Amino acid sequence: MVVDSKINSVVVLAGGVGAARFLRGLALVHDKQATTALVNTGDDTILHGLNISPDIDTVIYTLGEAIDAQRGWGLSDETWRAMESLKRYVDVRPTGSIAAPEWFNLGDKDLATHFYRTARRSEGADASQITSEIARAWKVAQRIVPMTNSDVSTVVELAQDCQAGKAGTQISFQEYFVKYQHSIAVRAIYFQGAETAKPNCINELNQADVIVIAPSNPIVSIGPIRALAGVDEVLTANRDKVVAISPIIGGHALKGPADRMLTELGHESSALGVARLYKNITSTLIIDTVDADLKDAIEREGMRCIVTNTVMSGQKISGELAQTTLDSIAR
Ligand code: GDP
Ligand code: CA
Secondary structure (H helix, E strand, O other): OOOOOOOOOEEEEEOOHHHHHHHHHHHHHOOHHHEEEEEOOOOOEEEOOEEEOHHHHHHHHHHOOOEOOOOOOOEOOOOOHHHHHHHHHHOOOOOOOOOOOOOOOOOHHHHHHHHHHHHHHHOOOOHHHHHHHHHHHOOOOOEEEEOEOOOOEEEEEEOOOEOOEOOOOEEEHHHHHHHOOOOOOEEEEEEEOOOOOOEOOHHHHHHOOEEEEOOOOOOOOHHHHHHOOOHHHHHHHOHHHEEEEOOEEOOEEOOOOHHHHHHHOOOOOOHHHHHHHHOOOOOEEEEEHHHHHHHHHHHHOOOEEEEEOOOOOOHHHHHHHHHHHHHHHHO
């Protein structure tokens, strides 16, 4: 594969796993130093008093060749002794205390990242600075940037009474995703703090040659980035150079709750549903070959549609998808 000389800077709007895989493919066909990942931080949480940024860590660990590929999150060759040792405290924890949470696994090696992030925050460093330090520690050459330096929290509202609470109760994204394994129905999603948070990389978006919306959850990974003031306007103004890859294949997410979330929130769980969500901000949508029959309907929504293999099961296919993505704008 050849590096495209017409394209210099590429900005990728990123969630976790799907985006990380795409970025790894992009590294095969495009200059890493000219690549910026603008990453969702709506999933961020505090546990054990530690600041945890799941999507940023997934992207950095993947690009640092350290991700546990089977699990899809965390580090390879991980051990869990700190987690096991937590059990000792569960019996003495007073009712109502959130100390010693056992529902969110943090590996021993992974803890070091959260220690570092938390310590640097308490020293007053901002999220961009801390993220660039962590990326540097993992020898990641791409620029990895949190979507904002402010705290924005994705909150989900329960659609019906369930183990997590009564209908209408709002719970944090990680409780929804990890504690209840996204098996409960939701009726609304909020991005607390998004209206007043200043987005990062607005200039980079304006100046980019290509803006990629990675195959990430449109609602809870791309949604928080779009919710920041001004981001959708910048994407709309640069729509001609925005290309998205559908995370929905054959009506389903490869992993996670994107499909049921789309349906529960009144969208269609299909590449066409993704097209409708993105049509104001995207000129091109890349969909999987299994969805080829949706191409005409997607183009009737007013965007170009490219059909190719999008399941990034290995490096080769990720690289080819990245090349197709760049070519779709640089024609
Ligand atoms: P998370 O934050 O780790 O949950 O990951 P994302 O925000 O990236 O969202 C997961 C979405 O990525 C799911 O809807 C998956 O279908 C999608 N995804 C993951 N891997 C791939 C892939 O190889 N190809 C495509 N097209 N989508 C993918
Ligand atoms: Ca995520």
